[in-house]
Every structure is written in C-alpha cells, then in structure tokens.
Amino acid sequence: MKVTLNKTDHVNGIIAIELEKPDYQENVDKSLNQFRHKANIPGFRQGKVPKGIIQKMYGKSILAEEINKLVSNELYKYIKDNELNILGEPLPNEEEQKTIDFDKDENFEFKFDIALAPEFELPLNKRDTLTYYNVKLEDDLLDKQHDAYKQNYGTYKKVETEAVETDLIKGRITEIDNGEPKENLIEIENGMIMPSYLKDEETKKKFVGAKVGDSIVFNPKTAYDNNAAEIASLLQIAKENVPDVINSDFSFEIQEVTRYEEAEMNQELFDKVLGEGAVSSEEDFKSKITELLNNQFKPAADNLFMKSARELILKKLKDVEFPDAFLKRWLLVANEKNSEETIENDYPKIAEDLKYHLSKEKIVKEQDIKIEDADLEAFATEVAKAQFAQYGMSNVPADVVENYVKRLLGDQNTVRNMYDQLVENKVMEWLKQTIKVNEKEIPSKDFEKLLSEEKEEK
Template sequence: MKSTLNKTDEVNGTIVIELEKADYQENVDKSLNQFRQRANIPGFRQGKVPKSLIQKLYGKAVKADEINKIVTDEVGNFIRDNKLKILGEPLPDNSDEKLVDLENDEILKFYFDVALTPEFDLPLDKSVELTCHKVLLEENLLDEQMDAYKKNYGTYLSVEDEAKDTDLIKGTLTELSDSEDKDNLQVIENAILMPSYIKDEEIKSSFTGSKAGDKVVFNPKKAYDNNEAEIASLLQTTKDKVKNIDSDFSLEIKEVTRYQEAEMNQELFDRVLGEGVVTTEEEFRTRIKSELEKQFKPNADHLFIHEARDIIVEKMKEVKFPDEFLKRWLLETGENRTSEQVEDDYPKILEDLKFHIAKQKIAEENNISVEFADIEALAAEVAKAQFAQYGMTNLPADVLQNYTKSMLEKEETVQNLYDKATEDKIIDWLKENVTVIEKEISSKEFNDLMNERTRLQEEN
C-alpha cells in the first residue's frame, strides 16, 4: 500500500491511496470464510457451503467492503502520521477519470481532496489595544440585594397582634355537620392558612383582625372558589378526596405568626457567606458587592474576546483559504443545504473559521493546554455562579461537589467546559500580551451594551 499527498497549492491537496491485491486479499478471504461458516443455504449443511458458491454470492460485496475499510483507515492514519492540519474532512474525488474498477484494475487508486490549514503570521503584541470592561454595581442595586437577603433569610414569629392578611394562622380545623352522623367528621389538628390566599372577600375579612383564641366558621369550598388543589392543601389530603366536601369548618386559632425579615447582624452574615467570613455590615456589603460584580466577568470577557476576534479576523484578511473546497464540503455535509445558502453563509462561516484556527495557533505556539483539573475547577465556578443567581452564596461543600460531579458526567457538558477553559486561557494570554484599556462602566450601562450586541448578532 502506498499513500502520498499531492499539493495543488499551499491550501489544497489530494491524498492518493494505492492498493495492490496483497493489501486486501487476506481480509477478503477471512470475511468470506466467516460468511461460509454462518451461511444457511438450502441444500447445504451450515459451514459446508462450497467456497465457490460463497464467492459467487458475496465475493464482490465483501471485497468492496473490506477495501473501503482499509482505505478509510489509511486516510485517517496518513493524516495523523504526517501531522497534517486539515480543514473539514477529506472528500473523495468521484470524477469519471478517477473511478476505480475493483474487478479489473491491478492497482487500485483512490483520491481524496483535502483542505490544508494555511500558514500565517499573527502579530499580537502591545501595539494591539483591547478594551476590558470593569463593571461597577450601583449602590441602589446593592441595597436591593441587601433587602433581598433580609427577606430570604427571615422567619415567621408568633405575634399577639390581630392577624394581617399576610400572616400565617394556625389552629385546629373541625368539620361541622347538622346531621346525626358525626363519626366521620374531619379534624385537622395543625391546620395552617394565610388570609391573602382566600378568594372570597367576606371570608378573608373574617380572618383579618382575628387572634389566638378566636374561632372562625367558614366554608373551604367557597373560600377557595372551588379550587380543589387549595382545598386539599388546607385539609391536608388529596384532590380526589375533596370533590364532595361542602361542609362548613370551624378553625380554632391557636397561633398567629408573622414573617419577620432577618436583621443585619452576624447571624445573617454567617448564613449568607459562611461562619466568620465577615464581622461587620460594611465588610458584608463590600464582600457582596464584589461577588455580584464578579458575576459580570463572563460577559465582560465575552465582549473582550469578541473585540479580539474582530481584530484577528481583520489581520487575517489576506490569508488564503481553500474556499472552493470548503464550500463543497459545506454543501456535501450540510443536511438540506443549498448552493445558494452556502454562498450566502460562507463569509460569516469563514470569519468563524479564521478565529478558530487563530485560537489554535495561539494555544499551540504558547503551550496553552487544558487539563482535566482545569475543567473540574471551571465546572465548580459555573455551579457557584448558577446558585449565586438565586442568592445562594454559601452552599455546603458536598452539595456543590455533587452538583459539579453531575455536570461532568455529561459528555457534551465536558466538551463545552473544555472549549470555555481553553478560551479563558487564551483571554488571559491576550491580557498579558496586548495593551488592555480598562473601562469602568455601571452595571446598567453594561447590560445595555450586552443587549445591543445581542441585537446586532441576531440581525446578522
């Protein structure tokens, strides 16, 4: 077997695979023998079918299949062994003059067109200026976050006051009946309701202003406008068991509890950030502000790398690419893609390709690599950020570890994390090697900037 690369120019070439009979005949004979062992043909015992009949029935198909396997493997091996940097995938040359006659050609020649990654210089030094946005959180947004923590970490406390519609009223709920059958009447010892959820205004008002020791008689069906789910919740049963309940109930109020926001004290600091991390309100505000501003970093890096992308693509404007091959490859591998669509989409695809190989070049020339430890660390950061969006900044270590582990069990997630980790390292390299212009910006202005970029991307 002989394999060669014939370059037509610096970015186009053809891999030629030459096979002689000795390269494939052993594999063909082995496969035909396996067919013979398995063949179930009338008139012959299994495994005793004549070789000549097996050859006649399956010879051509088996030969074609084995040759295809050998050629496919050899193309991949040739690319790997010769460290060829190709774009897309090899495409077979099926022109008439390159067709192979498996039965009559003594030497079988197979031709595969390939696109070669262009060689180019990419000067990225201090002469290149890139903007890095530093997002500053407005004080009113920080105040809103402080209020949110006080609300989220508050608790219900017993009060002696008259009940408000947002209080929780607890007591014993007893079914009432005028009939003599009192054996099956329901009694819910620890019933709980909040007046604000009651639909009927008259019944709602009978609870508003009540207090411990009072008894309120009402009809749950009327109170909740026949909503079976809410009635079932009150009666601590299932929806199917409340369909025929139309009795009045008496609630003997045992306790009224009111939600009290958490105080801005050490207990709140510890619950949000962990025990002893901060000890004063000023330290708490500073730490939370810093954590919230960190949440803007991924988007700030997104703007940074996209500005770098624009500059890199411009620097590669004169770099020659195998355009015709790439269009052919897009057409042949794209499901339901037309020639017109390829022509329309190609300029944008080419820009993406330029940036992709530029990142590869930066990584290779500067020994930038991603280890699994990097992926694990990034997964933990992503998990923390996801929980932080809901104000959950002090997760137990085992919860975070288990969530991160579940992320890393998904192959697609791992690949996305690998790509992100690689890009993060390239961003770090760029920040060290180009001139970075730091621009302070409010979170509102930054969000407006991100929304505008998203709009422009959607339009394009």
C-alpha cells in the first residue's frame, strides 16, 4: 500500500492511495467466510453453502465494501499522522481518478481532493485599537433596585387602624339570607380579602376604612365581576359549584388586618440579600449591589468587544486565500438542501466565518490555551449564580447552587457551550493584552441603545 500527497497549490492537494491484492485480500476472505456461515440460501443448510457460490453471488460487493473501508481508514489515518489541517472533508477526485473495475482489477488507485487551511500570520499589536464598554447602571435604576429589595423582603404586620386598599383582611365569611345565616350555609373561618383585588368599586369602598370587629355584607359575584375562579378561591369551593351560590350575599366579620411593611435598610436585609456577614454597612451594601448589577451587562459588553475584534481580524486577513472552488463543491455535497445559487450567495459570509474560526484556532494553539475541569466547574458556578441573580436571588444557599451546577455539568450540550465560551474568554483576554483597549464608561440606557442599533445593522 502506498499513500502520497500532491499539493497542487498552497491550499489544495490530492491524496492518492494505491492498493495491491495483498493489502485487502485477507480482509475479503475473512468477510466471505463470515457471510458464508450466516447465509440462508435455498438448497443449502445454513453455514454449509460452498465458498465458490458465495464468491460468485456476493464476492464483488464484499470486495468493494472491504476496499472502501480500507481506503477510508487509510485516508484519515494519513491526514491524522501527517497533521494535515484540512477544511471540510476529502472528496473523490473528478479529473485524475481512473475507472474502478472490481471484476477485473486486482490493483487499485483512489484519489481524493482535499482543502488545506491556509497558513497566515496574525499581525496584531498595540497600534490596533478597540473600545471596551464598562456599563454603569443609572442612579435612579439603582434606587429602584434598592427599593425592590426592601419590598421583596418586607413582612406583614397586624394593625389596629382602618384598613387600606393593599392590606390583607382576614375573618369569618358567612352566607346569609335577608341578613340572617342561611340554612346549609357556606361558612369559612379563615377567609381572606385584599381590597385592591376587588373589581367592584362600591364593594372595595366597604372594606377600605374598615377595622377589626366590623361586619361587612357583600356579594362575591358583584365583588369579582362574576369571575368564577376568584369566587371559588374566596369561598374555598370547587369552581363548578360557584353557580349554586352566585346570587347569595355574604357577611365578612373582620378578625385581623395585616399590612405589608417594607424591610428596613439594616443588617438583617443585608444578610438576606447578600448572605450573612457579606457586608456590614449601607454603603457597602449599595456598593456590592451596584457591582452585581453592573456585572450583568458584562456578557453583552464582551460580545460587543469580540464583534469589533472579529472585524479587525478579518480586515487583517483580507488577502488570505481559501480553496474557494473546493469549499463550494464540498458545501454542495455536504447538504442536499444546498444549491449552487444559495452557496454562491452565502459563500462570502461562510468564508469570513471560516477565517475568524481559523484565527481563533491559531491563537489557542500558539498561546497554548487550555480549559481544565476546574475551569468548567468554576464557570458553571458563575453561570448558576448569574441565572439566580436575574430573578433577584443573590443569596442562594450553597447546596442549591452546587446541585444546579451538577445539572449543568451533566448536560453535554451545556458543557460544550461553556467550553466554547471559556475559550472565547481566554482569547479575549489575550486580545486585550496584545492590542490597545480604550475602556469607556457608558450609562446602561445608552448601552442598550447601542445594542439595539447593532442589532438593526445585521
């Protein structure tokens, strides 16, 4: 067997594989014997079919199959052993390939076209300048977030004063008829109403201003604008039973009024939001919250920076040549949905993506960038905490975070995406050290506008 590479130019080549009978005959004989023992042919017991009959009936197809397997294995072995950086996949040569005759030939030659990744330099230095945006949340938005924390971590407290619209009123609800308890009545000992949820303004006025000890007569149908689900919830009955009581009046004997009070800006709130002992003053609390909120913009800022870096790299590599004819042919073969017209239209973008991909591969290889298991686990922890933070959960118990991280690392697609992101992050750090970076502070509203404009340009 002989395998050779003929480079037709710096990005195209032809791999030739020459086979002689000793290279493949042993595998062919082995496959024929295996097939003979399994074959069911009328007139012969299984496993007793003469070899000559098997050879006559199936010899050609088995020969072709074994040679194809051998050629494929040797082709990719040669590419791997010689560390050829190919683009796409090898394709059968259409010009130099001789016709194969499995009936007559004993020696065979197969030729494959391959596309070689171009070799290039990446001339980046401190004369190249890019902008990195440090996004800062505006003071009014920070104040709203502080208020939201106080609201979220507040508590209900009993009050003896008159009820307001947002109070929670608790008491006994009794079905009545002409002001008296009804036979077979509905009676709820632990009824609850919040006036702000009542649809009828007149009913709402009855509860607003009421206090413990008052008894209010109302009609649930009117109060909730005939909403069966809300009536059923109030009276603690099945929704389908609502029509049976829809016209009844009820009395509500107020036993307790509770009012929601915002949390105070104190150590208890700091510990609930950030974890016990994380900060010890209002100044430190606000500083930490500001840092956490500003960090939520970092992924978008990173993406914008890398988009600019991509444009810079493509500009540097504008004269790098690709095996365009081969790649267009391979794209046509690789996906049956492609047509020559769609490939011609899409190819400029495909070529740019490929150039950028190769440039990142070059950086990773030359800078010996590696991602270890510890890197993945640490990044998964950051991802988990960031996802919880999006829902205002900045102080999640360690065991909850740990379990979520295990779920992330148990999903292969998620791990692959995180691996790619870590590589991207390390490439970005190298770029920041290699070129000149102008760091620019920008208000979050202006940054959102910038992102919107970028999206419209696509």
